[in-house]
Amino acid sequence: MKQFLIALVFLTTAFSYAQDTGSIVGKLTDKEYNNESLAFANILIKGTTKGTTSDMDGLYAFENLEPGTYTLIYSFVGYETQEIPLTVVVGKVTEANVVMGASAAALSEIVITTTSRKDSEVALLLEQRNAVEIKESIGSIELAKLGVSDAATAATKISGVSSSEASGDVYVRGLGDRYLYTTLNGMTVPSDNVDKKNIDLGLFPTRLVQSISISKNFSPENSSDQSSGSIDITSRSLNGINELQFGFESGLNTQAIGQSKFKRTANQDDISFGFYSSNMTTKDAITQQSWDTESTTLPIDYSYTLTAGTKIGDKFKVLFSGSQSSDFEYNEGTFQQFNRNLLDVNYTDATNYSNTISTTGLVDMSYDFDDNHNVRALSLFVNKLTDQVFEAGRNRDGFVFEEVNDPDSYSQYVVDQNTIQTRLWINQIMGDHQIGTRNHLTWGYGYNQMDADEPNRIRNEVNIKKPTDTEAETIELANQGGTQQRKSFQDIEDSEYSARIKDVFNVFENDTISSLKLTVGGNYRYKTRDFESQVYGVDEIGAPGQVVPPSIDDIGSVFTQENFDNGSLSLVQQLPDTYNGELNSASGFLSLNYSINKFNFILGARYQNDEIIVDYNVGNAPGGRDGSVTKNYDNIYPALNVRYALNEKNNFRLAASKTITLPEFKEIAPFGYVSPTNQVVVGNTGLEASNVYNFDIKWELFPSRKELISATGFYKYIDNPINRTLDRGSSGYFSFYNTSDRAQVIGLELEADLGLVSxxxxxxxxxxxxxxxxxxxxTQDLRTFYNDNGSIANTFTYNGKDEIGLEGASDYIVNASLNFSTNWERAFNANISGNYASDKIYALGSAPDSQTTQSNLYNNEIIEKGFVVLNATFSQELSDNIDLSFKAFNLLNPEIKRTQDVRSIATGTESTETIRSYKNGATISLGVNINF
Structure with missing residues (x-):
């Protein structure tokens, strides 16, 4: 591998005689006819034979121009001819929008900007027209018009993309977190949540975003660990010479504001300005810290932002942007858990209180050595603190099978308090160079650090003895296992180094007839994870009922040093669970881009070696506490992209590729994480990666400058797919398995962006x-494994089903938005958007235990029901420097529901049970933004 990378770098250096090119684009408007688009005007580069005409929308473009200064001549019969000098910069777009009239235009009527391709609406649409890949982008200019506040919402404005109100995941073509890959400026970025592969896009305010691009088919220069698409966020740099902006927003969640005493964890005294810090160990907190929740009386959301930047001299730019936001959520609903068609847990008042405080800071610096060489560095810090309280059973109807054998006499109450602090630090340095006459060389190096801690999680489970005619209600400590009363901590530390290099070599270019480009490069990623979790339980000595809390709101009063000293209580200190993960990924890629007449072909391949190592010391792990597992995947991933430009308004595209879906650390390590609802998710050391084969065909029509109509058909074949499912037997644990030999996805995607009134x-x-x-x-099949004697060794078939849908995939996804904007002196903008994703499989079912002959002891799949989300945003310019905005999200406040078909052991009939249901509430806010 080392020799391969050395050879790759040598090959890249050998092409370093080079430059890339730039472009000039723009729009011509007719001064004599209310500035309508001016078609068929002539544009000529002075001193050359290169020329073009504006199209029906007044658009024109000159591509692949060498850097330098050009004079463009604009002419139209009966109108004043204009000559305008323009400068072309490598890898960028110079946009010149010109007003044509009977007399020469004033200087103020000519708008000239030089931007990255991922900023200007005109440049982005031209890029999409000319791109060979199936790629769509949305830029900062359009995001500002839509009033979008974060990258997650911005991504849903792209066709086939939706986000789940239940999980917060972004779905591309109905496929979620497992099948996506997220980068920042083309470089890997770690997840802020160890339960997920991709970072929460909601952490990126749109003020930090220059553009968001989604490639729905595989390109060899991107990681092959993606099957539905890759999302790249391009962070923005300083606009202009100086920038100073301040924004403030305040609002409320309609359900959270209704709680006169919004519950907070007992960790509140250790939280300051959204940061947790404490000198007390979790073990000491058993007796030295409260066990009972606190509360706040006014759960108001807020956010504030500050952006400032300046240009120093002619070469150096610096930009700082910082923000903090606080959001409250409250929901209450049903939670049930069935295991082998038997009711294990039943709560009708499962309640969540959550407060999330996110703090971000970005420093971006760039230095232009000259027109040919640029170096850029950025550092992004994110601190996300979530303080959450879960409780259930306050209504005295709670039932847990292992604790309550007589539900007529007892109920169970549970309260789980958890403070989760994630600190993410992303550092990148990138270079962009043109050397010689044919090459464009780009490179990047990154270091990321992620700490995800649960410093003091507090959990109590108590049995409530119901009152009788002769006895009052009493509270007893639940004690099955000795850790129902516990405090615990969990520490996760991820470190990641990444590097990329890419060289584009222009082999030849024959005007507009044909051209050939060679792209070569490589990527390297090294990631480590250190994980530790430890539980300190409190067990009651002797029979239950010797230590009696006065009420469920004062459970902590019994956990005193006196009760430990007198032998009423004992400390149960479990051995810590640990695992160390290591990901070593090295890759090289090569592609040829050949265009001739109306055809463009890109044929390429990526060699990628991924090695995943997990060493663990975990209780209840199969084969004993200590163990190690290594996964190695060494493959070549080919890709083909073809574009046929029928004319300037119609494109036909075809793409085919092979990709992979790698298992994550937490899916391999056999550690069992307990959710607040007491559901346990355990990793599986036998899990393997999935290979995915992708095919796309697409037609695009660009009726006008801002309009697009497209239709896409796609097919995916997934070999050895990974799914989440319940373990067989009586454990009731969720885990991850290669449940199937194969899965297939066939899809149709339709999109229309139309100007109804202009x-x-x-x-x-x-x-x-x-x-x-x-x-x-x-659909996917369900596997069955057999022993040598023909008996079943393991099976994923259940209830007569040997075929099922794909986990996380919706049959239907619909996104729609209506945007109203004015041309008034003080512009007004209103946007209404809606999303619907139909039912999806949350977790697959599982077969009966292989040792039993009772075929009805299986679990059916769990279904997350579809729902509609409706959002609205409004903005109004109050002056040249002040904007006012109003936002309302999740206006319909739909019920989020998971269901499961359960068979009655007594009658054999099936009924659909709601196993989880709640509403998140609508969020309403008012904000002001000031530009100084």
Missing amino acids: STEDNGYNLDLGFNFTRMWH
């Missing part, structure tokens, strides 16, 4: 409609 008058307005629809047909 006006150029000063008092006019515009009305735009965005709509996309995805229909998917997906």
